[in-house]
Amino acid sequence: EVQLVESGGGLVQPGGSLRLSCAASGFTFSTYAMNWVRQAPGKGLEWVSNINSGGVSTYYADSVKGRFTISRDNAKDTVYLQMNSLKPEDTAVYYCATHLSGPMSSSSSYGYWGQGTQVTVSS
Numbered sequence: 308e309v310q311l312v313e314s315g316g317g318l319v320q321p322g323g324s325l326r327l328s329c330a331a332s333g334f335t336f337s338t339y340a341m342n343w344v345r346q347a348p349g350k351g352l353e354w355v356s357n358i359n360s361g362g363v364s365t366y367y368a369d370s371v372k373g374r375f376t377i378s379r380d381n382a383k384d385t386v387y388l389q390m391n392s393l394k395p396e397d398t399a400v401y402y403c404a405t406h407l408s409g410p411m412s413s414s415s416s417y418g419y420w421g422q423g424t425q426v427t428v429s430s
Contacts, residue, residue, distance in 0.1 A: 309333035309419050311403050316424030319393055323428070327388040329403030329421055337361075337381040340406035342417060343388045345399035345426075354412040355401070356388060366411060371397075393428045400425050 315327040327343070343355040356377040357366040365377050376389040386403055400423040409416035 311405075311419055311421035313401065313403055313421045313424040316401060316426045318427045318429065320430050321394060321428055323393050324389070324391045325393065325426060327390065327401055327403075327424060327426070329386045329388075331384040331386070331419075334405075334419065336384040339418075341377075341379060341386045342404045342406050342411060343377060343386075343401060344404060344414070344417075345397075345401045346423075347396070347399040350399075352414050353399070357406060357411045358386065368412075390426070393426075395428050398426060398428050 310332045312330045313327060315325060317325060319325055338360055340357060340359045342357050344352050345355050346352050355368050355371055356375060358377045358379050362379045367375060374392045379386040402423045403421045404417035405419045407416055407418045
């Protein structure tokens, strides 16, 4: 059974940090590029970041560039999102998703999805 399980979300003050994890099982994780996407309350999906299968190439949305860092550990079948200098506008449910092909910003490019983890940035 394919599973992607996100963890690490929570409530944090503006300027704070969180590290999200996404643990994969049931498929060959090391062969897939991975995405983090988010959905803020009442808004559509927003692509956040992508990392290639080997972990060498990373990509970020302009809204998070310089604040977020994506990484992966293929030995642990896990992808991470380190989020620093968090802002209230980062409040969203964060999902990890495998990347199949096509534009990173398009959800039609994604394959497996996790269930999401809530991140709330508020004082």
